[in-house]
Every structure is written in structure tokens, then in C-alpha cells.
Amino acid sequence: MKFQIVHESSGRMRIHCAQKRMRLEQADLLEAYLQQTGGVRQAVVHERTCCAVIHYQCAREELLQRISRFAYDAEGVAELAPLHSSRALNRTYEEKLVGRIAFKAVRSLFFPAPLRIAYTLWKSIPYLFRGVRCLLRGKLRVELLDGLSIGISMVRRDFATAGSVMFLLELGELLEEWTHKKSVDDLARCMSLNIDRVWLKTPSGEVLVPLNQVKTGDRIAVRMGGLIPLDSTIEEGEVMVNQASLTGESIPVPKRPGTAVYAGTVVEEGECILRVTQQSGESRYDKIVAMIEQSEKLKSAAENKASNLADKLVPYTLVGSGLAYLLTRNVTRALSVLMVDFSCALKLAMPLAVLSAMREASTYHVTVKGGKYLEAVAKADTIVFDKTGTLTYACPVVAGVIPFGGHSEEEMLRLAACLEEHFPHSMANAVVQAARDRGLSHEEMHSQVEYLVAHGIASTVGTERVVIGSAHFVFEDEACTIPDGEQERFDTLPEQYSHLYLAIGGQLAAVICISDPLRTEAEAVINALRRLGIQKTVMLTGDSERTAAAIAAQVGVDEYHSEVLPEDKARFVEAERAQGHTVIMLGDGINDSPALSAADVGIAISDGAAIAREIADITIAADDLFELVSLRMIASSLLRRIQSNYRFVIGFNGALIALGTAGALSPAASAMLHNLSTLGVSLRSMTNLLD
Structure with a gap:
């Protein structure tokens, strides 16, 4: 790819791609390519300007060579494309926002008065309908206040105020919808499956293959603790499946041959052979989106408090408006109070603050x-x-293997790797990696593997029981012994390492020393x-x-x-x-x-x-535990922002009501200030907490 360096500083580079226009799909491909490039910490591609901002820690010349080798149609590049991208979503809402603001300006500047009035009357129908529906159902909610304020304004022939109120409400709804969908999209992509390889059953045995190579009808093996990668049916084995991520069930569900299992659920007990019924695609993502949108987990205490308080304050706003009229006999003052309510800001700003904080947290991984x-x-x-x-x-390493009972170091490491490769734990990964580094390949030479949580692994090789795990498991639970004459050697094991104990036929065969820095x-x-x-x-x-x-x-x-x-x-x-x-x-x-x-x-x-x-x-x-610190800071800042929002909404809108009752503000001014304050606090709630 041809490109030009636009700006450069230590560890940061901004490049401009030599192309007139960049499609959304191309931007996704380039960004994915840059992010998986070794030495690149962060990369962001801006499709509108055909630019990319790259933060890197590798050699500059090496980075430039890798960028120059990039091509959209190069082999393997298309596979980097994410299944779901937020670019199209952002582009859609950006265009909607700009379009509505531009149309508002065109209406105000060029539409004749009769046409503006007709447009306002047409746009008011949904607001009036929702207000009447609340009234008929006996529910005093913010929709009733919106309908009353818009309706009374039009009855008084103040179409400009009614139009401004609806425009600001519409703008706020659009921003809320955009932020909510973007936050849900970010969360769903973060929660989507992070599986790149699976164990495929073939006539010659199990083979580890990329997930995208698995097709409908293939058979795959999933063992305890493993994530089911694709929608499938169980062909062999009985398992307990945790389906909480999709159904909310807190108790694992038994699954037997012939029953269906779904991508993203977890095998909590047992192991099974699955027959794939649906290839890798969008089903899991869609299910996650539905789960997030329906889950009560999204509702924080602050959101529930804001929603309840907003509804509770609606009657007080109505009473205040009525009292203003009774005391002053001035419709304008009563309408000024009615134009102001606490509900809009409370119901809009609090969920935006929470969702934006969740979105910001995702930027810190x-x-x-x-x-x-x-x-x-x-x-x-x-x-x-x-x-x-x-x-x-997360990646401890094998510092050494100490054999016992006349066994060879290499054979014991080979056997340990054969047992440990089925279980996704960091110490198991260390053993498997050590065998791989030493070129110790192996075939499956044991029977069914039994994993005992927090203890170890047991299996059978030939006619002998083989166990690997902690000292408690090997020597107490399994009653294994140390070979004659090797007790002193056992007593002098290096103390600076953690130990995995491997026993064959009830006798210690090796101690694997694990360095876990x-x-x-x-x-x-x-x-x-x-x-x-x-x-x-x-x-x-x-x-x-x-x-x-x-x-x-x-x-x-x-x-x-x-x-x-x-x-x-x-x-x-x-x-x-x-x-x-x-x-x-x-x-x-x-x-x-x-x-x-x-x-x-x-x-x-x-x-x-x-x-x-x-x-x-x-x-x-x-990568970095400092993400915990960022999380704590975001969470604490969120609570402070929520409290700040409460104080502002109550104080500012209370002042507007007082000024409206005193006659210092007209209905149009009250509506404008109220809606602008709601929009302002909502936009503030969408900003990052740690910037």
C-alpha cells in the first residue's frame, strides 16, 4: 500500500493512504491489520480522511515495511475483517444528526410561515397521542408533560416554541438511541466468542483447526470448562451446560445425545462430541445483543432511582403549573412552569452516563x-x-523436569503435555509449551481424561493409572508414594518454584518445576x-x-x-x-x-x-493489571458524575420553575432553557470520565 507520513512523534505516527476514497470495509480491514501487527499498541483508521493513527513500540523501519506490504486483496487479509463493525452504525447516526440539524436550519430560513405551521402540526401528532394515552391509562409520566406543553403552545398559536420543543426532544432521543446502540454494540463485540481454534474429530483422531474451517456437519470435541463455539447437537457424551449467558439460568442444564447446545454456552461438567448445525456467523452476536438489551443487569441503581424519581416528579410539576395559574390567573406563567420538568434530564442523562462509562471502560480493554x-x-x-x-x-514456564523412579525427563514431559493439553489453565499451557519448545510431539496415548477441579488430572495409560497435579492430590487423595531411595532427592526440590507432581501406577514419576513470575x-x-x-x-x-x-x-x-x-x-x-x-x-x-x-x-x-x-x-x-485501576477510577468518576447530574437537574429546573412562576421567563424561554439544559447534561454524560 502506498501512503504518506503526515505527522510523526516518538512512538506515534499518522499516515495518509494514497487513495481518494476509503470504504467502511476497507477501513475495518486496515485497522484490523494494523492492530494485529507486532509492536503496534493501538491503531485507529479514519475512513473519511483516509488516515490512520498508529501508536507503536517496534522499530520504525519495521513498521513502515509492514504497512507497505498491506493490500486489501492480499491473501489472509480478508479473514481479518470483523464480523461486526461499529463504523456503519456511527456513520448512520452521524448522517441522521447532521441531516436533522440542517433540515431545522432550512425550515427556519426558507419555509414560509404556513408551511412551518403545517409541519409543526404534523410532527406534534405522535407527542399528543402519547400524552393522551398516558392520560387515558391514568399514568402521570413525562410523555403527558411533553404532550401538554406542545399542545398548549399550539393552542396559543406559539408554533415556534412547540417546534423548538419537539426538535430538542427529537435530538435528545436520537443521541440517546445512538449512544445506547453504540454501547450495546461495543459490549456485544467484546463479549462475542474469542475462539480461534477447535478440536475437530477426523478418522485419524482429533486435530486442532481454525474455527473458520469448521463446516456444518463436522464433529468437534469440547471438554469441561470449554466454550461451545458453534450451535450444535450432542452426538456423544453427557454434560452439564452453563447457559447463563443466553438464558439467565443460574443452574447448569443437563444435555444428552440428541439435544441442542448453543454457541457461547459453557460445558461445566463432562465432555462431549458435537455435530455442528450452524457455521460461525452472526447468531451468537445477535443473541448477545438481545441478552444485553433485555437484561436487568444493565439497570444500575442510579438508573432505577432516576427513572422512579422522574415519574414521581411529574405530578408535582402539574400541581406547580396549576398553582401558578390559580395564584396569578396568568396562563403564560402556568405554561412556563409546565414547560419545565425534571423527568427529561433525569431519565435521559443517567442511562447515558452509565452506558457511556461502560463504553469508556471497553477502551481500556x-x-x-x-x-x-x-x-x-x-x-x-x-x-x-x-x-x-x-x-x-498468565504464561508460567517450565523451569525444569526432575524425573524419579528411573524415568527419562523427556518422556515424562511428553506424557504430562499429553494430559495437560486438554485443559485451559496457565500451568497446563506451560507444560504443553515446554514440550513443544523441545520438539516433543505425541499421539493420544491415554484413555478418557478426568479433571478434578483444583486438584489435578487422572487418566489411564495402558493398564496403569496416571495422575498429575498438586501434592495434596497426588500424595493424599491418590496415596502415591516416592520411589525407594529417592526421599532425600525429593526433600531437596528447588523451593523457589511451584511443583506439579506426575505419578504412574501409584508411584512418583516426575516433578515439574514451574516458574510463575x-x-x-x-x-x-x-x-x-x-x-x-x-x-x-x-x-x-x-x-x-x-x-x-x-x-x-x-x-x-x-x-x-x-x-x-x-x-x-x-x-x-x-x-x-x-x-x-x-x-x-x-x-x-x-x-x-x-x-x-x-x-x-x-x-x-x-x-x-x-x-x-x-x-x-x-x-x-x-496485558496489564492497571486496567483495574482504570476501572476503579471510571466507576468512582461515574458516581460523582451522577450525583453532579442530580444536583444540576434539580437546581437548574427548580430555578426555571421559580422564575416562570414569578413571570421572569416566558413559556418559550422556559422551554428553550429546559431543553437546552437537558441536552447539555446529556452531552456531558456522554463524555469520557478520565479525560
Whole structure:
């Protein structure tokens, strides 16, 4: 691709593509290409100007070469296109907004008076109809005030005021609809499936293939903790499926051969072979959009309070208007009061503030599934961390393999990788990666794998039972023993590492030493959270006391608990809540799921286990824990903005009512100031909280 560098500074470059016009699809392709380019931190493409702004940390010449190699029709580029893009949505609403403002200006400047009056009468019909409908149903809502104010203005032949009121109401509705759809779209895309490969059943065995290669009728394997990638029917196996993301059911549903399962649900227990009934496409996205729009999770306490207060204030506005007329016998003063109500701003600004905060959080790689969770994050005083993959890096590495019982190091690593590759946990990934790095390929050589949450994995190779997992699982639950004459060697295992124990036939065969380094930002993040009001930080881990103590000392948590089981984590969270604390739980694995559910806010690492992401209320990217700090700041700023909005709406509109009663404002001025204030507070609610 040919391009020109328009502006450049350290780590940032703005380029202009050598093309006269850029289609929306081309902008999406270029942006996706740049974002997946190594060394690029962020890339934004502006299709109207054919420009791209790139923030990078790689070598400048390397970046320029990669951009120059880009072509819209190059092999593999088309696959980068997102299934859903917000560009078309934004373009549609931008054009609607500009069109309505331009049409308003044309009407005011060029339409003759009779035509303007006729247009106003025609536009008023829906508002008058909604007002009459409220009245007939005996409901005093904001629609009644809108209808009364517009109707009375037209009865008084003040068509300019009626037209201005309707224009501002229409503009506010358009902005609310745009923001809501954009926020829902952003959330849905963040929550959409993040699966790129699946296990395809073939005559020669299971093969790991890209998701887009799977076709209707293919058979795929999904095991416990795995996300079902496509709409399918179960062909083999019985499983318990968590369908909360689609149906809201809190209890897993049993699924047997012949029953249907849906993309995005999670296999909570068991494993199965699925027959694909629908290829990768838009069904999952559409279901998520419907779920978000219908879910009560979107309703925060602030939104419910605003909605209820708005409806409660409508009768008072009507009474105030009536009193103004009775006291002054002046229709103009009564109409000035009627033109002002608290409902518009309260009902419009609060949901916009919450949805905009959720949208802003997504720019920091944080997906919030409902407004009420932002409020809980702002009020939280306790945060509980899982250790592995959360406070430590999500990709621990194998530091060494110590064989026992005469086994070879390579064969033990090969066997461990064969067992661990089926389960999406960071330590399992480390074992699989170590085998891959050493070129240790393997075929499936074991029978059905049994995964015991927070303990380990058990299977059978030949006639012997093979187990891999924690010391508690291997030596206590499975009663495995150390080979004769090797106790001293076992007692001198390196203490700086976590250990995975592999036993064959009831006897220890190898110890895999796992180095799980602490995240470089972990200590700074915990200190930052304390400065933002978090009073208690806790680390829970299934690791040994020795490992837990070392990590806790490095990261600086207030307390830690080692060798805990999933139910222990959940009980700890419940106990903290029982003492009156508002608790955030942060985890990444299947074993964190009970605690994530028990917390006021469950936060999952986005590349952790699928079930943890589905159960969690919020997900964050795995790149940087400072996203937690940004989340806390956004949530706290949101509450301050909501309180500020309340004060402004009540104070400003109260002043307008007082001025209208005193005769200092005409009805037209009252309506204009009221609607402009509503529009202003709504636009302010749409702005970023952290800028």
C-alpha cells in the first residue's frame, strides 16, 4: 500500500493512504491489520480522511515495511475483517444528526410561515397521542408533560416554541438511541466468542483447526470448562451446560445425545462430541445483543432511582403549573412552569452516563456486563486476588523436569503435555509449551481424561493409572508414594518454584518445576488501589504455604491464604460480605468460578477459562493489571458524575420553575432553557470520565 507520513512523534505516527476514497470495509480491514501487527499498541483508521493513527513500540523501519506490504486483496487479509463493525452504525447516526440539524436550519430560513405551521402540526401528532394515552391509562409520566406543553403552545398559536420543543426532544432521543446502540454494540463485540481454534474429530483422531474451517456437519470435541463455539447437537457424551449467558439460568442444564447446545454456552461438567448445525456467523452476536438489551443487569441503581424519581416528579410539576395559574390567573406563567420538568434530564442523562462509562471502560480493554457492577466497583472496599494467572503472569514456564523412579525427563514431559493439553489453565499451557519448545510431539496415548477441579488430572495409560497435579492430590487423595531411595532427592526440590507432581501406577514419576513470575506491575497496582479507597487486599491460592508467602511478600497484599480449594475461596468471599464488606474477586481459572459468583463483583482475566469469563460480571485483558485501576477510577468518576447530574437537574429546573412562576421567563424561554439544559447534561454524560 502506498501512503504518506503526515505527522510523526516518538512512538506515534499518522499516515495518509494514497487513495481518494476509503470504504467502511476497507477501513475495518486496515485497522484490523494494523492492530494485529507486532509492536503496534493501538491503531485507529479514519475512513473519511483516509488516515490512520498508529501508536507503536517496534522499530520504525519495521513498521513502515509492514504497512507497505498491506493490500486489501492480499491473501489472509480478508479473514481479518470483523464480523461486526461499529463504523456503519456511527456513520448512520452521524448522517441522521447532521441531516436533522440542517433540515431545522432550512425550515427556519426558507419555509414560509404556513408551511412551518403545517409541519409543526404534523410532527406534534405522535407527542399528543402519547400524552393522551398516558392520560387515558391514568399514568402521570413525562410523555403527558411533553404532550401538554406542545399542545398548549399550539393552542396559543406559539408554533415556534412547540417546534423548538419537539426538535430538542427529537435530538435528545436520537443521541440517546445512538449512544445506547453504540454501547450495546461495543459490549456485544467484546463479549462475542474469542475462539480461534477447535478440536475437530477426523478418522485419524482429533486435530486442532481454525474455527473458520469448521463446516456444518463436522464433529468437534469440547471438554469441561470449554466454550461451545458453534450451535450444535450432542452426538456423544453427557454434560452439564452453563447457559447463563443466553438464558439467565443460574443452574447448569443437563444435555444428552440428541439435544441442542448453543454457541457461547459453557460445558461445566463432562465432555462431549458435537455435530455442528450452524457455521460461525452472526447468531451468537445477535443473541448477545438481545441478552444485553433485555437484561436487568444493565439497570444500575442510579438508573432505577432516576427513572422512579422522574415519574414521581411529574405530578408535582402539574400541581406547580396549576398553582401558578390559580395564584396569578396568568396562563403564560402556568405554561412556563409546565414547560419545565425534571423527568427529561433525569431519565435521559443517567442511562447515558452509565452506558457511556461502560463504553469508556471497553477502551481500556475492560468489558462490563451491567451498570450496577460499575457502582459496586466504586463502592468496594475489599479486593480478593487469585494468584496464578492473575497476580502472576498468565504464561508460567517450565523451569525444569526432575524425573524419579528411573524415568527419562523427556518422556515424562511428553506424557504430562499429553494430559495437560486438554485443559485451559496457565500451568497446563506451560507444560504443553515446554514440550513443544523441545520438539516433543505425541499421539493420544491415554484413555478418557478426568479433571478434578483444583486438584489435578487422572487418566489411564495402558493398564496403569496416571495422575498429575498438586501434592495434596497426588500424595493424599491418590496415596502415591516416592520411589525407594529417592526421599532425600525429593526433600531437596528447588523451593523457589511451584511443583506439579506426575505419578504412574501409584508411584512418583516426575516433578515439574514451574516458574510463575510475579507481574511487574502487581505491587504498583495494589498500592494504586489503596490510594483509590480499597481498604483490604487479599490473595487466595491453591499453592503451598511457601510459594504463597513469597508472592504475598513481593506484591504487598494485606493477607493471604494458601492451599485453598474452590469452595474455600467462595466461603472466604461470602464471609467478607457477611461482615459488611463490598468485595471484588479477580480470577482466571475454572477453580475461581464459585468465588467469582459469590462476590459483589466477579472480574475474570479475558484469556482465562471460558467458564470464568461467562460467570464473571466484568472481564479485563491479560496485558496489564492497571486496567483495574482504570476501572476503579471510571466507576468512582461515574458516581460523582451522577450525583453532579442530580444536583444540576434539580437546581437548574427548580430555578426555571421559580422564575416562570414569578413571570421572569416566558413559556418559550422556559422551554428553550429546559431543553437546552437537558441536552447539555446529556452531552456531558456522554463524555469520557478520565479525560
